[in-house]
Amino acid sequence: MRERILDVSLELFNEQGYDKTSLREIAERLGVTKAALYYHFERKEDILLELHLRMHALGADALRELNELDTAQARADAWPRVLDAFIDQLFANADLLLLHARNQNAFRAIGDDERHHAANEDIQEQAARLLANREIPAAQRVRLACSLGAILAAIGLHGGPLADIPQAELIEHVRVAIRDLLTPDGKDHTAA
Amino acid sequence: MRERILDVSLELFNEQGYDKTSLREIAERLGVTKAALYYHFERKEDILLELHLRMHALGADALRELNELDTAQARADAWPRVLDAFIDQLFANADLLLLHARNQNAFRAIGDDERHHAANEDIQEQAARLLANREIPAAQRVRLACSLGAILAAIGLHGGPLADIPQAELIEHVRVAIRDLLTPDGKDHTAA
DNA sequence: GTCTATATTTCGATAGAC
DNA sequence: GTCTATCGAAATATAGAC
Secondary structure, three states, X not given: OHHHHHHHHHHHHHHHOOOOOOHHHHHHHHOOOHHHHHHHOOOHHHHHHHHHHHHHHHHHHHHHHHHOOXXXXXXXXXXXXXXXXXXXXXXXXXXXXXXXXXXXXHHHHHHOOHHHHHOOOOHHHHHHHHHHOOOOOHHHHHHHHHHHHXXXXXXXXXXXXXOOOOHHHHHHHHHHHHHHHHOOOOOOOOXX | OHHHHHHHHHHHHHHHOOOOOOHHHHHHHHOOXXXXXXXXXXXXXXXXXXXXXXXXXXHHHHHHHHHOOOOHHHHHHHXXXXXXXXXXXXXXXHHHHHHHHHOHHHHHHHHOOHHHHHOOOOHHHHHHHHHHOOOOOHHHHHHHHHHHHHHHHHHHHHOOOOOOOOHHXXXXXXXXXXXXXXXXXXXXXXXX
16 A cells, blocks of 8 residues: 555656645545554655665666765766766656656655655765766866756657657667767867 | 845755645755745745746847847858857856756746736747747757757766856857857768 | 544735824 | 735544444
8 A cells, every 4th residue: 555655646646746746636636544654654754755765776886886985086987987888777767757857846855855865875866976076177077067958858758749759669779879078079160 | 135035045945846845945055934935925936937938038138139030041150149148147157057958847837827828928838949940950959959059068067077167258158169060061071 | 444523824915094 | 015914725644433
């Protein structure tokens, strides 16, 4: 049941947003009453928190690999490879990603919560630390940031204007595009 | 006064999100009462709508230029140039962009509103139409989508992990990166 | 585990004086 | 144009029976 609540909540949060989704709606779609939800989750925030932890688990492995590398340059160099493997995983969990992209504000409010900062290292914090690392050339840091945004945009727009493109094909396009983005090619951009 | 309300609202919406920002807070920060706001805006939604119209105005010119081109291929070809000029404008209005990125749900709710669809063509719809155009090769459409996401990410992260990079430098990095992203370079990605 | 009922709070919005 | 005061709705959350 706890699982069904999380599934339905994720659906509704993505459709209408966290704030505009009431517990009554979640309960209705589940065929139960509002009060029943409180048996499984103490507060509404806890539902969102649990969904957040799932995304945290998603990237934990990949980012751990990055952090085990010694030098900052080595981490930057490894990024393309890690990112490439990452893309599949991100697309496979598009709904979790969209939840975060579309409800940044709601998650920020949770950030001040106890358990969030307490227990485990957040994936977002790890990514932020990498992007903030001044030992990496600024140009490369910007490209890293752009690559994340690019992937997220592709996933988000796959439900919209890019809906006609089969996912497998879309992923391949993204993969190649990201590789172009992350590998400066010294092309003459000043044109003729 | 109407201007001050919009300024403060934009601030608060970006800090806490549209839904979690109450009219009471906006009024408090302005040193007036809630009721005073209702003299300038009939509904809370209207504040958000007005902010939306400002972003619409932002891109209207650039996108009009695109739509005046005849063939779909011509529009795709012109995109890099338009986008390049666009980037400056987007960075100059970062707060408006972040508002939209961080409150997608709130804006979607407004989309069903009367005046929004009635009067003018929305910039987002125009961009969506371009991205959905099947006359453009899928690979290129994906790259267009990615470029938008990349720019947005750079702007969003400039307030965070990339804060130490001067804006002028950041913009230049983005400009070059986007150019790499939009021009497939036939590099051998299969590596050695 | 789920229910009915209700407490509590907060918000958007209105009425009318100044 | 701004105020005080209040309405009505909706949401989170709780209490206690089954």
